[in-house]
Amino acid sequence: MTMEQANEAYGIPPAILREYERLAACKAQRRGMAAQEYDERDLERMSLMMTLHDIGFTAGQVETYMRLLLQGDDTAHERLRMLNDRRRCTLEEIHLRERQMDRLDYLRHEMRKTENKHRQE
Template identity: 30%
Template sequence: MNRKEVQAWFPLRDEELQSFEQAGLYDHPKAENGLMEYDDKDIKRLSLLVTLTQIGMNMEDIKTYIGYERCDIDQKSKKVLLLKKHRQALLEKLHDQQKCIDCLDMLLYDLQGCCCKR
């Protein structure tokens, strides 16, 4: 499968797909023509890469996660730990955003007064 066919399956820009290739996240080299040819294993890997990207994981952590995937011994506990670490970071961002919303609501209340109907 070539790049255009892959992009028909996955919502990826050329730059994103190229960054995965340049990071060496696939287990085989590019074809002789210098372009990536994707097999079924690559498509499965790409699905994981898209998911990790969509949850906001940075390239360094993605490389670490894929390294655990490639390891001969079971690295499930390390993958779980990495995902939990990322989850915690997302929760902290969410809580910070909630504090901002609370402050905004307070400012709106001060300006507009209570808008509740009784």
Template identity: 25%
Template sequence: MLYTVGEISKLLGIPSSTLRYYDKEGLLPFVERSSGGIRMFQEKDFEWLKIIECMKKTGMPIKDIKNYIELTLQGDDTIPERLALFQKQRRQLQIQLESLQQAMEVLDYKCWYYETAQKAGTVEALKNISISDIPEKYHAVRNRLSNIPQIPNESDAE
């Protein structure tokens, strides 16, 4: 079965303008066109589009996605390059996940903090709270928030 840009857009929840942009950037060399120049997607194109969307969600630049597609079209000789591309993106995504996890921990701590303040009727009740009065799962976050990092000496950088 063939699908138009509008139909694919609805099926995958991707704006039509995004699909047109992908085509303009060379990400859709596999998409056929009708005699009138209309993009006609096939069911086999769904996986390509889902992979492109996944790569975009990971923050992979368009140029790298295009490179991946070009490598794929070149055949099995490019498997090592494709693997390296995904491994690199995986490492970058892992760093992002760790950063987001730390942000989530701070948000969890602050939710606990304000829930506790709300019960007490004031944040003043928490101004001088000791670490032992904070739930253990928030100790590391509290320490990260309250410790001032040291500025490295210029001699340390050399």
């Protein structure tokens, strides 16, 4: 499967395809001068890269994670640590947003009280 076919069939953005090639994470064979061929394993890895980006990993973190993955099962502990760190950060972001929503709701409530008070006068 070529870069264009992977993009069309699986919705893999060209940026991910280029990042995957740059990381040398694939072992695809070149057919012709410029056509990069991807197999099922390559597509699975690119899907993982998309997921890592989606959950908030930086490009550097994605690169680190993928390099660890390619080193094998001995790196599972480190990869799990990276996922746990991202989870912790995401929970902190959620809690921050919840506090912001509470403040927003308080301000809205106060404004409504003021509006109702003015209507009654």
